[in-house]
Amino acid sequence: MFDQVSLSDFPPDVALSWKRSHERGLKPDDKADDQIITGTLIKELIDRHRSLVSHAETVFSKLYPVIRQFGCVVFLTDREGTILYASGDAEFANRAAQVQLQVGANWHESRKGTNAIGVAIEEKKPAFVRGSEHYFVENRFLTCASAPLYGKNGDFLGVINISGLHDRFHPVIATFAPLAAELLQNRFMIEEMEKEQLITLRQLEAVSDHHPLPLLTLDADRRVTGANRAALRLLGEDCLGQTFSPKSHFQVIPIKDETQRVYRSVAIGTSHSREKASRQERGPYTFADIYGECPAILRAKELARKAAGSSLAVLITGESGTGKELFAQAIHAASGRGPFVAVNCSAIPDTLIESELFGYEKGAFTGAQKEGSPGKFVAANGGTIFLDEIGDMSLRAQAALLRVLQEKTVTPVGSAVARRVDVRVIAATHRNLPAEVQAGRFRADLYYRLKGIILHLPALRERSDLRQLAGHLLRKHADTPAELSPEALDKLCRHSWPGNIRELLAVLQQASFLAEGAVIRPEHVIIDEPAMRDDAPTSLRCHEQKAIEEALLATGGNISQAARLLHIGRNTLYRKIKSYGIRLGPEADKGHLRM
Template sequence: MSYKANMHALDLIMNPILHNVNEGVLITDTFQNVIFMNESAEKIFNIDSSSILGKHVDLLKPSLNFYEMISKRELYLQEKEFIKGNEVIIRKGLLEVNPNSFVCYAIFRVIDSFEDDQLNSLLQSPYEGIAVFDDHARFLWANEVCYKYFKCKSKEDLKDNLNSLIPHSTLRSSINEARPLFGRTISNSGRALDLVYLPIIRSNRTIGVIVKSTFSAFNPPYDSPREPNNGSARYSLEDIAGSNKDIIKQKKLAIKAARTTSTVLITGESGTGKEVFAHSIHNLSSRRKGPFIKVNCAAVPETLLESELFGYAEGAFTGARKEGKPGRFEQADNGTIFLDEIADMSMAMQGKLLRVLQERELERVGGVHSTRINVRVIAATNKNLNRLVKEQKFREDLYYRLNVVLLNLPPLRERKEDITVLSRVLLLRLNEQLGTNIKTINQDVLSCFQTHEWPGNIRELENVLERAVNFCEHDTITMEHLPEAMQASASKPAVPSAPTSLERHLQEREREAILQALENSAGNKSQAAKYLKIHRSALYRKMHKYNINY
């Protein structure tokens, strides 16, 4: 067939093609060589048109069988085929441009295309977040509710949020089992979400899954009363105020930790909020209806800690109850036990705790029978366990058993941008507890707070504010209500260091910064160097210079 004839054939059908750009279109000449392929067809076949133009159409798989249509003079045919994992409707036709000379064309439409108006209107529910995943659990599409909820503008940002929210294993189960599933997860704001997984089935094959989400109407963790009862957790993530990037990161980790039953280790200086995080994880978890039991390992005498944790049997020792007594682990069954100050536990006691964590069973002191337990363990410490392990003051095997999910809370001096909002939140809480009505905090006081180092962290801030509330006779906290030492420090003019002491002062500060970075990174030199924004080799030189062995 001549070039002019080809162009003529192409002209005959270009107009309808231009009006069907959302569907894949392919055209051949009379020798069944491909002379046109639009972008939609390229996507369906996952090829570039330049690789097929001028070549025989049968190189495409599956075959379009134009030769058979021509031999039977079938001018139009519609069928369904799977192309690259998608079920596609194919409308094929013949155009007779000369006697016994046919141009062939095919129009492809993916059945599960989300451009379909009816399906799109169904999925754009204003009340439910709806996301669609393919048969490999890869994110494809989400409705406007999802974008608004996560405050995302791009598909990539939304993909990251959904991947962290929706359990991949449940997606795979719904796809593999080809049946609807139901579940619950926790949003990044800490609210419970009910999820429904609806597999998309075409020709007895699962080609994807639709996930619908709504806020849970059943026992949301923050709607329960705050009055503490026996073994209850009182705090939630809403009690953790602030926008510091490090604290936000730890809150997100807490949400992820709450979705599992793995052991959690919370580290940080005294007063940084480790117990509040422990309460929050329990209240977010599936165990929130169960008990939350707290044990301060440093506050219980070593001789009593074993019976406190594991209980004792009848007649175990003089003065013991006749019927024996369950320990804190038994009391926490089907719930959570929070072991605070875990680093203060003796090596012997650590070995007994390790056995309980590994075997999920315990023996009461003086008892002969084992009791199975189902307890989630959250441990906390203000000490560097990594260093204690190296110093052989903490069991390495227990350390790794505890350190499954690690939360490392930043000190208040590294959260200076949060001090104002924390002060106001604490003031509201103190007003409620003390029956006072202090409305504001003077700006001079807030400025003073910004310059203070806060060695006691949030606990110290709360203590300072409680003192101020007790001394305040009006509705505003001013400088006169602060401790004298803090007032003196704020009013003391900055005195330049003597030239002879400047170098020593800088070296001391540098050494402190290196020690803090090593502690925050649990001794990982690469992470510590990244935190300090210096090369690792420079970190080693400075550690040698300041005689730091870590």
């Protein structure tokens, strides 16, 4: 049927697409239909898909380093195949634009013949179309991988497509299309949650870190209200709206809000998630969840344990992602108090902060729930309130908070009756509060009330146990736990980690995904280049730690010989071994020190 082309050499979905293209009267040597929409039309189309495009911007920006490194571009299309958004390597983008693989162009099979976007739309499953498998000759320099994108209710939304030059296309890149689609889909689910309960979102987020896992939302009657692709595959496409009856391999975690009403449940499978699930069932993090071998973190843990035994207010400071909430939860868990209620002060609009914290009477203001709301302080009565990002509170809200801390009573908005509350306050901020006080942006009297015990958490670049921490996080959180090669560890050590442990965790999860269960090599560790700093203080410490580890390996753990090799005294070496948390054990013989 086709000159020089044998369809039996093609994968079945590609061969079928060639047949459809032929039946549509398309000719391989013709020019493809190159109509492209621009100007106000494309603006209107993007506006109509605003939410989809903005989620794609976030997901694509995470993928950007790897996509660019492989000389590819990632595209988002609508359900008809019109490209709405693209991101990636500029040189390839220019080449792709010559065949209208660009924003505004439509890549439906009826226009462009066999191509990955078109096949994914027709088949509603991932598609991989390599070089000469493209129907039109002019597109055969391309290799493309696509995956369909679904909404919360299983409705088809569009396609994620990754394209590159056929000669340079690395097969691992193809796996990123379904991954990006899955990530985008989970963001939709989470967005939906956000409208209902912030607390649900936070917990869901923790679970959805492991995005290929089945993820469900159930309403109070256990009806399935949302499901990602992985869950739909397990439960069947028709599970939405049906009552969920857990099978043995599912763990169901009810998510409650602070008034103990069950809003949503999440059901997840696999042994890894089960471990996480049981932790969530047990309640908040404990000190056992806080990993640290460097003196700074051990000191912080020690102080936090003491804080748990007192009822003083605690102020936790540290950069974003250093573990402030983790510490707050651990202090609470060890204190044996009642509920733990977390409030992100920067996420609540100034006008709503009083009603959020102190509650409101029915009909107190327009938009209020009919029955009124008890507020976070009442919800935390007998327990702990965690005021995250306290440095971002407005002066007005600070004044109201100070009143509660002084008088130990809350008065709901619209009410004249004060209610007595017994709440332990743990506050956290990434800001320098004394400087904020100096600048007049934070009330000095509130600062003194909050800083009963000050707990400062070190930034990751200031910690000397990055190597061990990376190993620990990989074992605990990666979907397919893998080992880090020494070169990959060195690469981690050279980064300055502005996002701290949260950023490290994300990089490790991506690396273990790319390594597919094998040893993680430097090319699997994808870090934004601008943030790499060879002169970072962490780099110095890492080099010193590595030199010590190598000297110990070379001397079979003999301290005197190692100290001589390093030109330092034995006592200094002992001190450094202790401060870096290096363990002297049989592992030293294998070339991988214990992490």
